[in-house]
Amino acid sequence: MSEAAFEEVSALSSIYCGEGEFRLLQRSAQDGLMVQINRTVEGVDVRLLFHLHLRYPSCPPAISVSSTVLSRTQCQDVRQKLLNQAAALPPEPMVHQLVECLQCVVTENFTGGEEEEGREREEEEEDWTAALSLDHIRSRNRYISLLERWSQQLQLSGRLLLGQSILVILQGARSNIKEFCRLLRTVKVDVDSSGKKCKERMMKVLAESPTSSFSGHEYGSQKIQGFLVRNYESLAELTAAFQEINMTGLYQQIRPSLSD
Structure with a gap:
């Protein structure tokens, strides 16, 4: 021992x-x-x-x-x-x-109340899409490794978009996305400015909705495949990253929340 x-x-x-x-x-x-x-x-x-x-x-x-x-x-x-x-x-x-x-x-x-729990239980089984923003990634290898591991464990697909804003796009069962967010807030995933291990206290959910609500002409029935990391340097490249996964509607929804 x-x-x-x-x-x-x-x-x-x-x-x-x-x-x-x-x-x-x-x-x-x-x-x-x-x-x-x-x-x-x-x-x-x-x-x-x-x-x-x-x-x-x-x-x-x-x-x-x-x-x-x-x-x-x-x-x-x-x-x-x-x-x-x-x-x-x-x-x-x-x-x-x-x-x-x-x-x-x-x-x-x-x-919570039984009625609310019943409603949430139905929603948690529905295919869901969420966009999260992260405050910073200093310990890059450790942080990204954890995000990739969690997405695999929770059977989530998505993208990690690294640029002026740090975005995580997730798709899968709502209950699993909630678990992903809970892990982000409770696991020491990164280090602070002094090098001390820290949790992702500043994570924000920018948008979340049933995936079917994004089923516009550009989205159709296609779903995100895998969990990949993408770097972007300009607004045009960020826009292209959302177009790649047929999520321009989601991008327009969260655009006002992003750093200029």
């Missing part, structure tokens, strides 16, 4: 020091560490079980989720989102970051 894992568990016991918040359930030379962390988010109690294998943090932890409020299906949904998050993170101690992510997952998915 790595020293980093032991140090992390010690830190977790200090962070989650309230009554019943933290328990070290197992410490084994053969099976690794197992910790339990109990949290209450928006009135929803959640019990998280993290199994830190011997190779952790080189490999993500196994995660179990239970709750007296959430259904089994909802617990499985929380677990899957945390596993997605863990898979997207670099091989560093990550349990605290995953517990912090729980707040976002529960708030976004399980605190």
Whole structure:
């Protein structure tokens, strides 16, 4: 078991020091560490079980989720989102970051009304197109590698357009696009001006809509293929990039939001 894992568990016991918040359930030379962390988010109690294998943090932890409020299906949904998050993170101690992510997952998915949830569930299965803007990309190789990995994991196609404005065009299931955006906001994808790892707090969704709403004459039924990176140096080149994927209607919609 790595020293980093032991140090992390010690830190977790200090962070989650309230009554019943933290328990070290197992410490084994053969099976690794197992910790339990109990949290209450928006009135929803959640019990998280993290199994830190011997190779952790080189490999993500196994995660179990239970709750007296959430259904089994909802617990499985929380677990899957945390596993997605863990898979997207670099091989560093990550349990605290995953517990912090729980707040976002529960708030976004399980605190609305049943009617609203039902409507959103239908929308999430619909093919969707979204345009995002990023604030900066300093650690280019790391950042782009993560975006490419997430698009593949979430079965999304699109483009990363690098120029005066940094744009990400995504196409796929709305639920997967939402997950992509959540990862952007919660994973340390880049570095700030001082070289410290940072999250994409300044990401903006410029436009999103069912893909069918862009089905003008120039779009037809064609869909974006793959996830590719394109550099542009002028407005004409940016316009051409949208024409290449038959998304001039989307471009006209977001043009007022872009840097001049």
